[in-house]
Amino acid sequence: MGIDDGLDPGEGTALSPQELLGLDELLEQSQRGSEADDLRELRAFLTRLPMLGPYNAALVQLQRPGAHYVASRSVWAREFHRHVLPGARPLIILRPFGPVDLVYDIADTDGSPVPGNALEPFRLDGPITEDGLTAFTSLLPKEGILYREQEFGSQLAGCVEPIDPPLMRLGARRPVPLQHTVVVSSLLDPTARLVTVFHELAHVFARHVDHRTANSVRPARPLDRRSREFEAEVVAWLIAARLGIESPAGEYLTGYVQADGSVPPFSLQAVVSAAGRIETLAGGLAQLSRLLGTGRPHAADEGEGPRQEMLDLGQ
Structure with a gap:
């Protein structure tokens, strides 16, 4: 199970990362409870979305707090045999050294059931x-x-x-x-x-x-x-x-x-x-x-299951 961004070239948008608000400003705008409660919610969310790096998982949480499992259109089709519903609202994530890209929550897809062990890897x-x-x-x-x-x-x-x-x-x-x-x-x-x-x-x-x-x-x-x-x-x-x-x-x-x-x-x-x-x-x-x-590095040709959507952005 190797790293694969899972994104088709045509799935990007024209929006540049510089045009997005910083996470701190987005958090301030979306804050609903105490800071401690927000941190507990963030931890639960990042644990629920391990297929994204922490930065992008936090970005998804601030856009859609109820998201449960997200992937790009192509990953939903290729690995889960599901399709994105018409009119579904995409969620913006950032791509290292590239433009932004789009992912969709499982609630906005239909098709085969997602395996219960999808998060095990x-x-x-x-x-x-x-x-x-x-x-x-x-x-x-x-x-x-x-x-x-x-x-x-x-x-x-x-x-x-x-x-x-x-x-x-x-x-x-x-x-x-x-x-x-x-x-x-x-x-x-x-x-x-x-x-x-x-x-x-x-x-x-x-x-x-x-x-x-x-x-x-x-x-x-x-x-x-x-x-x-x-x-x-x-x-x-x-x-x-x-x-x-x-x-x-x-x-x-x-x-x-x-x-x-x-x-x-x-x-x-x-x-x-x-x-x-x-x-x-x-x-x-x-x-x-x-x-x-x-103690062994990951071999790209071993294992099965969902791939991590992308590496996360450093600062």
């Missing part, structure tokens, strides 16, 4: 293995990140350390400056180490830390520590849910929620973009699930 089948964790962390250098483990006290699970000046990754097809090291407690079990890796990667990909190159520094986003930790915890919480992993991240998040349901200032766009960057390290959610469970 995106869920972790069994526990996270040591080999799986090692295989995932071995992918980090291509994003300029090193990984190591060391013994920490009970109050610290992990951290991000800058590499200053950056090192150059050797043996890569293209030069990649190694700018950060993710350090995780060796005392944690594989699942806890993985969720901690997600949390620390979120700090990097949500731009909570400076990005340094040989000649310049891209400054971190101006957030206080509470907001930075909240965003990183949300990223870990969302990815764990999409993989079907039981994680304590949700318990940690309750400490950030006020009595009125408000939470620290955060950017939805930064959160889902960071989650997308993490998932696409392995080539998408289904491939990440397989890698973590087996």
